[in-house]
Amino acid sequence: MSQRLYRLVIKELLAILGSTQGRSMLIMPVILQTLLFPFAATLEVKNATLLIFNQDSGQASQELIARLARTASFPHVTMAYTEQQMAEAINAQTALVAVRFGPDFSRQLKAMQTPSVQIVLDGRRSNSGQIASGYISAIIQGYLQEQSGGQLSLPEVRNVYNPNIEYRWHLLPSLVVIITTIGCLMVTALSVAREREEGTFDQLLVSPLTPAYIMAGKAIPGILISLLQGSFIALVACWGYGVPFTGSILMLFAAMLSYGLALAGVGLFISSIASTQQQAFLGVFAFMVPATMVSGYVAPVENMPQVLQWLAIINPMSYCIPILKGVFLKSYQWADCWPRLWPMLLIAAVNLNVALRMFRRHVA
Numbered sequence: 001m002s003q004r005l006y007r008l009v010i011k012e013l014l015a016i017l018g019s020t021q022g023r024s025m026l027i028m029p030v031i032l033q034t035l036l037f038p039f040a041a042t043l044e045v046k047n048a049t050l051l052i053f054n055q056d057s058g059q060a061s062q063e064l065i066a067r068l069a070r071t072a073s074f075p076h077v078t079m080a081y082t083e084q085q086m087a088e089a090i091n092a093q094t095a096l097v098a099v100r101f102g103p104d105f106s107r108q109l110k111a112m113q114t115p116s117v118q119i120v121l122d123g124r125r126s127n128s129g130q131i132a133s134g135y136i137s138a139i140i141q142g143y144l145q146e147q148s149g150g151q152l153s154l155p156e157v158r159n160v161y162n163p164n165i166e167y168r169w170h171l172l173p174s175l176v177v178i179i180t181t182i183g184c185l186m187v188t189a190l191s192v193a194r195e196r197e198e199g200t201f202d203q204l205l206v207s208p209l210t211p212a213y214i215m216a217g218k219a220i221p222g223i224l225i226s227l228l229q230g231s232f233i234a235l236v237a238c239w240g241y242g243v244p245f246t247g248s249i250l251m252l253f254a255a256m257l258s259y260g261l262a263l264a265g266v267g268l269f270i271s272s273i274a275s276t277q278q279q280a281f282l283g284v285f286a287f288m289v290p291a292t293m294v295s296g297y298v299a300p301v302e303n304m305p306q307v308l309q310w311l312a313i314i315n316p317m318s319y320c321i322p323i324l325k326g327v328f329l330k331s332y333q334w335a336d337c338w339p340r341l342w343p344m345l346l347i348a349a350v351n352l353n354v355a356l357r358m359f360r361r362h363v364a
Contacts, residue, residue: 004209008217015194016187016221025186030179030229034236037175038168045132050074051095053086058106060115064143068099073135090122097121097132109147161329169244172237173324174297177259177317179233180226181291184260185284187222188267192359193280211360218271219264219352226260227253237328247327251337255323258344262316265351272358291317319344 016022050068054061069077078095080086089095102108102116109115119136121129162169209217234252237243270283294301294308295317301309312318319340326332 004207005213005217008209008214009220012191012217012221013224016225026183026225026229029182030232033175033179034233034240038171038241045073045096045128045135047076048074048096048128048132049076049078049094050132050136051078051080051086051089051098053080053083053098053100055103056101056105060106060109060147061101064101064140067139067143068136071135071139073132086120090120093122093124095122096125097129097136099136109144112148115144166243168237168241169329170325172233172241172243173328174321176230176233176237176256176324177295177320178292178297180230180256180259180320181263181288181317182284183229184222184226184263185267185270185288186281187225188219188264189270189274189280189284190277191218191222192268192271193274193277196275197277212356215268215352215356215359219261219268222264222267223257223260226263227256230256243328245328246331248333251332251334252324252327254341255320255327255337255344258341258348259316259320261348262344262351265348265353265355268355269351269358272355291315294318295321297321313343314347316344316347 016026052065052068054065065077068074078089080089080098086098086100090098098120100118100120102118105115105117117140119133121133123129207214231253234245238245266287267284270280270287274280274283290311292298294304294312294315296312297317301312301318304312323332323337323340326336330336
């Protein structure tokens with residue numbers, strides 16, 4: 001039976017990789033997204049316009065303005081001379097953020113008092129505005145501590161695991177999970193639907209293989225391809241983009257394998273209820289978009305409504321992304337990964353069992 005399963009897996013791999021279209025579907029998205037995502041899907045603020053409304057005539061504010069103008073995030077600095085000009089610039093989106101220095105800024109700093117500085121953000125671009133505000137606050141705090149000799153009581157900001165706030169360090173470990181999702185789901189979800197369209201599904205049913213072995217033969221190629229895709233992105237992240245890898249390679253593959261098993265169950269479930277490859281393709285994206293949104297990749301899960309938090313509990317992506325980030329950045333070992341590995345294995349067992357039941361019902 002193992003020999004027959006092996007031949008079924010080889011047959012499935014040849015069906016996927018034997019055509020130019022199949023190879024392009026699996027290879028080109030990985031290459032393109034690995035090249036584009038780290039540069040396009042970023043929350044870093046660069047080449048933004050900073051508006052300065054300076055009501056202070058002292059030297060301290062002028063020096064601080066010069067420091068802000070030298071940062072790579074704000075190469076364009078414009079001046080406003082009234083509150084109306086500042087409001088119009090924010091309203092017209094000609095400036096992302098505005099900084100207003102109070103009329104007593106220099107005097108208060110010289111007297112060792114916390115000077116009055118206001119940062120005005122464009123709430124319509126909340127993410128970029130908050131990040132830009134963080135940059136400006138760090139520069140202002142550093143300057144105030146320097147001028148006061150550390151006497152002003154200001155909080156010290158320290159970014160653990162990502163000291164320079166490199167957004168690629170956050171993006172690329174997550175991209176391993178997202179690309180793995182696409183590859184595994186596409187292969188498994190299209191497998192049975194392709195057999196139906198090509199007229200070979202009935203031949204497969206009358207073969208000596210049981211439904212469980214047929215499902216395994218359809219799941220293993222998707223898992224193998226997802227492991228290859230994930231490994232490729234992990235290598236590019238480390239050697240191409242300089243993302244540190246501080247954990248265990250064994251844990252990396254254990255996480256990807258557990259996640260691949262969970263995805264295989266979802267893909268086979270979609271494939272068992274889809275009559276055509278087009279329906280299976282739409283089913284993949286109907287699952288992937290909500291799964292990505294509630295995984296914690298876009299926004300923290302704890303910030304979501306309670307219903308979405310419940311969905312995140314049964315979403316394997318919400319477990320795999322923290323593991324991959326931990327393996328890359330936090331030196332995760334077995335004890336750190338296991339609390340998130342066993343839920344993925346449980347989800348995989350449930351998904352594969354449901355997919356097998358649907359497949360057997362369809363066969364009957």
